[in-house]
Amino acid sequence: MLMKRSSLLTIAGSDSGGGAGVQADLKTFAAHGFHGVSVITAVTSQNTLGIQSILPLDEEVVVDQLESVCSDFEPSFAKTGMLYTSETIEVVRDCLIEYDIPFVVDPVMRAETGRRLLLKGALSTLESLIGSASAVTPNRFEAEELTGITIESIDDARAAALKLSEMGADSVIITGGHLDGRDLVLRDGVFEVVDGGLLEGGTHGAGCTYSAALTANLALGSDIFRSARMAKRFVSEAIRSSRRVGHGVAPVAQLDRAIRDAERYTVLESVSHAVRRLEECEECAVLIPEVGSNIAMAVSGASRLGDVAGVEGRIVKLHGRARSVGCIAFGATSHVGRIVLAAMRFDQSLRSAMNIRHSPAILDACRRLNLHLESFSREDEPPGEQTMEWGTAHAFEKSREKPDVIYDRGGVGKEAMIRLLGRDAHDVVERAITIAKIVGGSRGGGGLGESDP
Template sequence: MHTRPVVATIAGSDSGGGAGLQADLKTFSALGVFGTTIITGLTAQNTRTVTKVLEIPLDFIEAQFDAVCLDLHPTHAKTGMLASGKVVELVLRKIREYNIKLVLDPVMVAKSGSLLVTEDISEQIKKAMKEAIISTPNRYEAEIINKTKINSQDDVIKAAREIYSKYGNVVVKGFNGVDYAIIDGEEIELKGDYISTKNTHGSGDVFSASITAYLALGYKLKDALIRAKKFATMTVKYGLDLGGGYGPVDPFAPIESIVKREEGRNQLENLLWYLESNLNVILKLINDTSKVNVAYMTKYNDVLSLAGGLIKYLDKLKIDGPILNNVNNEITRIMRETPDEKIGILLPFTDKILDAAEKGKIKLNKSGINGDAILRDNMVLIIAKDKDELIRKLKEVAIG
């Protein structure tokens, strides 16, 4: 019997799909937990603004709780938009009733600056924070909770300490990708890459949802927090340029990056099989002294290559080492100098390659832009969009 940990998002709906329960469900699926929903509010929302908020009737929120918890038994839940004080109080009562471990994301302000609540719920949120495993305010929400302005990273740290002293475990999302957490008295600086982008819609939801997922998977709170930070950072780094405002982050990016690496590994394995099976092609392009290599770069800037490379040994081809990801070698460095997903082979720059360039079969340059072969000292990297195109180019160069 196949099963998964069950979690719940207690949140509002984002009609634009980038934040709210939609972002939560995407995150849950990406991390391998089964997500259920208890919808607390509806928003008319896109990447630019929130035009209207509709609170779900309390009896219907409670009915959702009962339907989900009596049958699917979520162990962990996270909150998003809780539009009023009465909704917060109801959520706390039902969390206690079903003994659900809670990650509290005190959603009050959207990235666009629009309010996501119909009234001041800060006092009820503070009560909820005391019962949560951890709360995850952004700095604007931390300002509301602490009633003080946050203008610097030092202010973020002060706010985290103040919140922890009053309400328990907390992580305050700070400046330039640096968050500050306090868990059971331990202070933790969570550093992520600073990413200059406007496409951050839903980043807070993804962060709290990923903490929830990792907890449900059995990770301790500190480990869950560190893993969630890494996951959320990648979703921002590869955020989607959709809409006219703050584009959404992409919870699928961390998973697709793994898929793309495996696709690249498969392409390289098939290329190596071809080279071993067609020595009449590859042996014409290498010599006895040069070690060549093959590589595949994904859209996520991962470069797979042989740990050692390819060596001509008498009239055979010797493959040195397994295919590894992001090895610090020459072919990895050159591949990263050009954009886009590609496959390549690094060869010695011989008269045969020069002859192919003079005949227009390959276009040589130093950047790889608008060309298919990059010169580096006495080596040349022939690149293509896939294995079949690269094989075609190698045949044309080898045959002459």
């Protein structure tokens, strides 16, 4: 029997550009592990440059949506965003109270361009909704409009928060994106300042994302102070991860962290599986050089060794088999990791590499597989260069096509080495196993030997 998954409800406008409103809320809920359900109050024609038109939905349509989701999904928490009219605010308040759903009010009043998202006559009705809320999350300008207090400092924000608490909300958070980046939290007469700064990155949808993250953390059981800190951290990372997708203000990237974490897990699993395949292969010991081997794989767009996973302590030859002597971790291999990063500068798809023993037999096996080989000489390395970066780059630069194998014949105190390149760890290890079997078969058949040219 499937366990019932907790749902969160957003009641807000639809952003056709996908950056704010219901779309931002649902992505934020998903990033926190919740199933998101939605009630759309207005349809906006909107992109990164602004809002072109607003179509508020009749309150009857809003009620139908509320009844539909609340009667089936039983949301554990809700949040409101753009409500636009007094009539919509009233039916939303009545339904949330009827179904006993705690909720956060994001008192959306204006778009970033200044266009009103709440009719002027609806302000007093919004105040009545705030009176039943678990928390209200105005920014500086919304708090000023709700309280009549000009906010230019944290002390001003404290005065405004006290006045907002008099409306009845359990907690008040005045967000600092339009002030100095700090948020002010008020609960039961206790203030807490959540530190922050003004960040570089796209901010379209930041307010919606913050209040949705706050809602999710409250639903997870955190108190208002911890929820505010966690929401601040989440939206800050979403801003830093934003990417330009239009010609105006870039939307925040709510799912970027989840996607990156998922990819890092996949890379670790891929390298781990590759190591197991090597250890299971009886012939693969022939590939292990005196200094040991390693297999590495990077995440997409990797730019540093911390983005490349490998074996801590390398892979060695033990009792005639290839054996890893450490765990799989990011940043574990400097040698092969730098090969991967250097190769990715020429081809982003080449995210994996493995160093193996240099021998004529192994090189011949690579040729039998129709792999493209390229080499470099350590004698040509300019002073001050790192061999792995320079050698890999040099091989790419002089090659007419993308190399699958890069080798060198060593130098004084340096073992000769072969490097296999591939799209992922599975690609590289299967190629290595095939090479090992060719070399092993040639030995057993009395043909190709280790010293053959």
